[in-house]
Amino acid sequence: MKPFTYLRADDAATAVELAAGAGGRYLAGGTNLVDLMRQGVEAPGVLVDVRSLARGIDVEPDGTLLLGAGVTNSAVAGHPRVRAEFPLISRAILNGATGQIRNMATVGGNLLQRPRCLYFYDTAARCNRREAGAGCDAVDGGTHNHAVLGHSPHCVATHPSDLCVALAALDARIHLHGPGGERVVALTDLHRLPGDEPSRETILEPYELITAVSVPPAPWARHCVYRKVRERASYAFALVSVAAALDIDDGVVRRSRVALGGVAAKPWRSYEAERVLDGQPAGPALFLAAARTALADAVPLPDNAYKIPLATRSIVAALTQLAGADEEAR
Structure with missing residues (x-):
């Protein structure tokens, strides 16, 4: 070092x-x-x-959850109000890392994780994220764990965070402080797709600091599931993950949330799948149609075509689980 x-x-x-x-x-x-x-x-x-900065967890009078950027992942996952009112966040964190890492890792740092591409970590390999304009050895290399959505000829890496997938589904907002003052951006806008500038991973301006994450109240989102598929049962990054929530009334989906991890350079919120689901009778045919819509623009690489059916089935399984839980509750 x-x-x-x-x-x-x-x-x-x-x-x-x-x-x-x-x-x-x-x-x-x-x-x-x-x-x-x-x-x-x-x-x-x-x-x-x-x-030592921004280490609080608060629920504001209107029900908005406010997470300081410096609070640890363990503190968030174990907080009673988070577990009761925003369980998707807790479940994603607990799926994301070992207890030792969760005890150290912070909310702000989790959002800004660098890609877990082997070529990014290998300083002998060409990587456009590590060095702008260097080229990408992953494109013609081993692409087993790489992106199927939103990638480009310049980068095929995926974003590794589980927490970000849950926050994308929950309409979270990121609070920033920088040389130009303070601003707030949507979590879904924070990360950039690689395009022709993979080295620009986020929309952060130079020296901007994440100070907090806010999540609006969503009582219906307590009916949620975080489903993660990985290569081993112990700590591992997602091949595919799904953060889903359904609000079902009398058998009809009133509102839904579907976000994916492990498939793109950013947490992938599927607004298209949600439009398919909302207002329709819940059932296997609807869930399959939504899942296929979520993956409609997927472009596989030589070694990762398996991710498309895997993600499709994972979405269907998550939605089916939620619908079944709704039936049991009634």
């Missing part, structure tokens, strides 16, 4: 000032960044420690 300067900030404004003044990077739990530094993939000269 190359030497670096370590700084600590007491508030968001100071953190931004320190990072912008020194060309630094933000450090919270370090479960991703420090690994990348050890492997020589990243080598920031200055780290600004923001772990």
Whole structure:
């Protein structure tokens, strides 16, 4: 690991000032960044420690959940109000990593994880995310775990976060503080598809800091499921994951949410599948139609065509589980 300067900030404004003044990077739990530094993939000269900032979990009077960016994943997953009112978040986190990692990893850091592409981690390989314009060895290499939606000839990596998939389904918003002041963006807008600029992974401006995540109240979203398919039962990244919620009234889907992980460079919210579901009688034919719609634009790579039927069946299974739970509740 190359030497670096370590700084600590007491508030968001100071953190931004320190990072912008020194060309630094933000450090919270370090479960991703420090690994990348050890492997020589990243080598920031200055780290600004923001772990002590924004560590609260609050539910506002209108029912909005507010998660400080510095709160740990374990604290979020185990919080009674999160488990009771936003169970999709808790379930996604518990599916996402080992207990040791959850104890260190933060909400803000989880959102900004770098891709888990083997070629990105291999400094001897060409990678447009690691070095703009270098090329992408993954495109003609092993693509077993890579994207089927939204990829480009310049990058085929997937986003690794489980939490982001749940937040995409729940219409979460990201609160930012940067040199230009504060702003709020939708979680679904935070991450960019690779296009011809894979090195730009998010819409964050230079030195912008995530300070919080807010999730609007959604009592109907308590009827939810997080389904993750991985290569082994222990800690592993998703081949495909599904965050789904259904509000069914008298056998008809009043509203739905469908988001996918493991299939694109960002959490993939399928508004198209939701439009197929909403207002229609719940049942196997509808669920299959919605799942096929969600994958209609998928383009497989040489080694990952299996992901399309896998994702299709995972969506159907998640929706079927929800519909069955609704029947049992009645």
